[in-house]
Amino acid sequence: MTTLGILGAGKVGTVLARLAVAAGYRVLIAGSGPRNRIELIVDVLAPGAIPLTAAEVAEQADVVILALPLGKALPLDEGAGIPRDALAGKVVLDAMNYWWEVDGHRDDLGDPTVSTSRLVQNLLPDSRVVKAFNHLGYHDLDESPQPSGSVGRSAIAIAGDDESAVAEAAAIVDALGFDPVVVGGLDEGVHLGPGAELFGAKKDADGIRDAIDRATATAV
Template identity: 45%
Template sequence: MSGPLAVIGSGMIGSAVARLAVAAGMDVVVSNSRGPGTLAGLVAELGPRARAATPAEAARAADLVVAAIPLHVYGRLPAEALAGRTVLDTANYYPERDGRLAELETGELTSSALAQRHLAGSRVVKAFNTITPHQLGTLARPAGAPDRSALPIAGDDAASAEAAGLLDRLGFDAVRVGPLAESWRIEPGTPAYIRPYLGDIPALDVADFLAWTYRTPGLAVPAEQVRRLVAAAVRQAAGEARLPSAS
């Protein structure tokens, strides 16, 4: 990709993606629901390649957009401004945070398919949802590095190719899971979700878990291992026991 990357959401995952993009020499437009003025600190940290905008402005500024927001606010994504764009959806479904969503509880849709229904004019790809924010930074490696990790993605072929190109530039191989209908294979509770990148995880509450991840460098997970983990996934009832959210 030659143009800028837009990031909607300035939380831990969105900020981590923005840092990797700037480190890779990309221009980045960051945004959140609170307005550009609240992003001054992040933009100052990122440097001259970054600028702040509203979500709609960010969407119009780039062909590739990372939506790093909690699932329960997916309806706030600016659908009109995102039309024609490829949107990388990082959200995971946590009923205790997002509320019980009937389409997900019954398995009628995956969480990213729910986002795709809202973003009817966009191409949605599930990405960046299986790794915690700190490990997204610590595990990034140049192409060809022997300890390079892979991340799974799900979406149609053309959009997935764009997402894979971004992941490669940011420091990860991409493993294509299939279309959005198959993105359940990388949702919370599945073998490829979070644990492979962290190893043994102590029993902690959400706050302590996230603090612990920032003291843990993480484990390299090569593409072949990700493929095996994805293939081993078994669809389970929504809302079963899961790790805390990484978003």
């Protein structure tokens, strides 16, 4: 059984934990502090997931999803919010976005031409980072899963440089109830964040491909 770790016990993190438990994964989840701070939250919102510390999740999980506020994951002191050493060699799915309302006005995160997932990869050079699960709101993540092959199934875009990591991310997206659509390398994550057509938009696989085609044509 694959062990899926989630760093972040907010709305997105708990929804993904609940979907992953339903899909048959062993799920570990951590907030920003001791496990007892999130035990009740996890018990109510993601029953079956196991609350641990961030270090324990990073150490024990096979694949880790980052569902933290980006400003906590990428602070100016070089990643104090992420247990980097424990994530070496692992697939890391980046579900984070830059929100100035939450993260503050940050010159290091606010360049719209730079994928924040590229910044995450730079912070985790020994991990295989894939952008995924960031462009759908938590309500749509919670309410839209369907079995593979369902007509009109909602899709999740994936961007990554490592082919095997992208394939593993696609398998997780499918297992959680969405059609995976690979949109290119990690730098294509700029088309998935706030301000992009796909951000917050519930689309099927063809709709995502059409939106990416428009975005890349405009960029050229």
